Amino acid sequence: MGTIAAYTDVPDFLANATGNVETATLVGGNSTLASSITLGASSLPLLSTTGFPPSGVFAAFILDGLFSEKVVAQVSGSNLILTGVTAAAHSVGVSVSSAGSQGCLADVILRASRSIDNFCRQGPDGSSDRSLFALSRVENLRGPSLRAAYDTASTLTLWPRRWPIQSITSIAIQYGTLAPVLMSLGSPLITDGLRTIEVSAQGVILPPSPMSMRMPWFVAVLTYVAGACGSGALAGVPDDIREACHLFIADLLAQRQNPYGLSDVQQGKLHRTFRNRGDQWTSMFRERAYELLDPYAVDMYGVTQ
Numbered sequence: 001m002g003t004i005a006a007y008t009d010v011p012d013f014l015a016n017a018t019g020n021v022e023t024a025t026l027v028g029g030n031s032t033l034a035s036s037i038t039l040g041a042s043s044l045p046l047l048s049t050t051g052f053p054p055s056g057v058f059a060a061f062i063l064d065g066l067f068s069e070k071v072v073a074q075v076s077g078s079n080l081i082l083t084g085v086t087a088a089a090h091s092v093g094v095s096v097s098s099a100g101s102q103g104c105l106a107d108v109i110l111r112a113s114r115s116i117d118n119f120c121r122q123g124p125d126g127s128s129d130r131s132l133f134a135l136s137r138v139e140n141l142r143g144p145s146l147r148a149a150y151d152t153a154s155t156l157t158l159w160p161r162r163w164p165i166q167s168i169t170s171i172a173i174q175y176g177t178l179a180p181v182l183m184s185l186g187s188p189l190i191t192d193g194l195r196t197i198e199v200s201a202q203g204v205i206l207p208p209s210p211m212s213m214r215m216p217w218f219v220a221v222l223t224y225v226a227g228a229c230g231s232g233a234l235a236g237v238p239d240d241i242r243e244a245c246h247l248f249i250a251d252l253l254a255q256r257q258n259p260y261g262l263s264d265v266q267q268g269k270l271h272r273t274f275r276n277r278g279d280q281w282t283s284m285f286r287e288r289a290y291e292l293l294d295p296y297a298v299d300m301y302g303v304t305q
Contacts, residue, residue, distance in 0.1 A: 002069070002087050003066065003068060003069050003087050003088050004069060004070070004110055004113070005065070005066050005068065005113055005117070005131035005132075005133060006063045006064070006065060006068040006109055006110055006113045006234070006245075007065075007112075007113050007132075007229070007234075007237050007241055007242055007244075007245040008063075008109060008112075008113075008234065008237070008245045008246060008249070009063035009064075009094075009095035009106075009109065009234060010027060010030055010061075010095050010105055010106055010109065011030070011032075011095055012234070012242075013109065013246060013249055014027070014030075014105075016246070017243070017246030017249070017250065021253040021254050023105055023253065024100070025100045025101050025102035025103065026100045026102065026103045026104060026105040026108070027051070027097060027098075027099075027100045027105050028051045028052060028053065028097070028099055028100050028101075029046075029049065029050065029051040029052030029053075029060070029096070029097055029098040030051060030095075031046040031048045031049065031050070031051075031052075031095075031096050031097070032046070032047055032092075032093050032094060032095055032096060033045060033046065033047075033091070033092050033093060033094045033096060034046055034047045034078070034092065035092050036089070036090065036091045036092045037086060037089060037090050038089050039086060039087070039088055039089045040085045040086060041082070041085060041086045041089075041090075042081070042082050042084075042085050042086075043076075043079045043080060043081050043082060044060070044062070044071075044073065044079060044082065044086075044096055045078065045079050046078055046079065046080060046096060047078075048078075049075050049077075049078060049079075049080070051098070052075050052080070052098050053074075053075065053098065055074070055075075056074060057072055057073065057074045057083060058072070058073065058074070058098055058099070059071070059072060059073075059098065059099065059104075060073045060080055060096055060097070060098050061095075061096070061097050061098070061106035061107065061110075062086070062096050063094070063095045063096075063097070063106060063109060063110075063234075064088070064090050064091075064094045064095070064233070064234065065133065065229070065232050065233045065234040065235075065236070065237070066131060066133040066135070066229075066232035066233075067087075067089075067232060068110065069086065069087050069088060070110075071083075071084065071086065072084065091233075105249075108249055108252050108253060109245070109249055111248075111252060112245050112248035112249045112252060113245060113248075115248045115289075116132070116241065116244060116245060116248065116289075116293060117131055117132070118130070119289075119290065119293055120132060120293055120296045120297045120298070121297060121298045122161060122162045122163070122227075122296065122297075122298065123161050124139070124161055131227070131229075132227050132228045132229045132241060132296060133229040133230065133231070133232050133236070134166050134226060134227030134228070134229060134230055134231055135226075135227060136169065136223065136224070136225050137162065137223075137225075137226065138222070138223050139160055139161060139162075139222045139224070140219050140220070140221055140222075141158055141159075141160065141219070141220045141222060142217065142218070142219050142220075143217070143218050143219070143220060144217075144218075146159065147159050147160075147161075148218070148220040150201065153200075154200065155198055155200055155201065156171070156173075156183070156198070156200075156201050156220070157196060157198050158171070158196070158197040158198075158220055158222055159195065159196055159197075160195075160197065160222060160224060160226060161298075162226040163193070163194055163195040163226055163228075163296075164193065164194035164195065164226060164227070164228060165195065165224060165225070165226045166194075166224075166225040166226055167224065167225045168185060168188055168190075168197060168222070168223075168224045168225075169223040169224060169225070170182060170183075170185070170221075170222075170223045171183040171185065171188075171197075171199060171220060171221070171222055171223075172220070173218055173219070173220055173221075174218060174219045174221060175216055175217075175218050176216075176217075180221060183199055183201065185199060186199070186200065197224075228241060228296055229241065240292040240293075240295075241292070241293070241296070243292055244288075244290075244292040244293050245289075247286065247288055247289040247292075248285070248286065250285050251285035251286050251289075254283070254285065
């Protein structure tokens with residue numbers, strides 16, 4: 001089924017951020033890889049298979065940052081034998097878990113991670129890749145626009161859809177069906193909190209002149225590395241994004257105690273008062289998560305907040 005981005009894993013959440021919600025029934029097997037595996041591996045060597053279903057096939061979750069994935073497996077000795085093969089390579093120590101008797105914490109972690117991507121809205125609309133991990137990506141920025149434009153000093157300014165910008169590989173300018181012109185990067189400036197690229201077009205022959213009175217449409221083809229979360233491993237996730245993921249998980253799990261959104265719940269001698277959801281209100285977990293994610297978010301019009 002391919003890989004999925006996750007901003008935390010089962011051991012990290014259980015150790016640091018349960019949010020005072022019940023998790024024991026959400027985790028069956030909870031182990032780590034005993035050795036690294038390559039892409040296309042058909043078995044997972046684990047430190048322990050305790051808690052995993054002893055017979056039959058089941059869903060197992062490999063939570064490994066950008067390269068997280070869900071596989072179908074069965075226990076054989078100290079290994080999980082997969083029905084298929086892995087979609088990525090994984091290092092020793094990566095989390096591998098399965099569902100508990102009343103749900104699956106790993107699945108909730110992936111849902112919470114999607115909430116982060118959906119709130120931040122980095123990347124092109126409709127793109128399958130909206131993660132905050134730093135990858136080499138290619139973007140086509142049409143100009144003149146709020147994404148790509150020249151100024152009167154022949155400086156090309158680009159506002160990519162992802163940030164912080166880590167490095168620039170190439171910039172090519174294309175007018176219509178003409179062959180693209182590769183810009184000389186020289187010493188491009190990455191400004192505005194690592195969100196904007198400025199590169200001089202002086203001395204570059206562009207067909208036609210970018211400073212003509214009626215500037216034609218052009219496309220800037222940008223190859224660059226951008227993202228707040230390192231190169232793909234969970235170790236590269238900043239603390240604020242990791243904490244936001246914990247808060248989304250806690251919010252999703254808290255709804256198990258009050259699935260109907262009631263303001264008060266009485267269970268024997270236990271009485272709970274909840275903050276109402278709806279009417280543009282949300283939980284305190286989510287409000288705090290949104291505050292933490294604001295530096296990485298754009299609004300519905302694609303403008304940095």
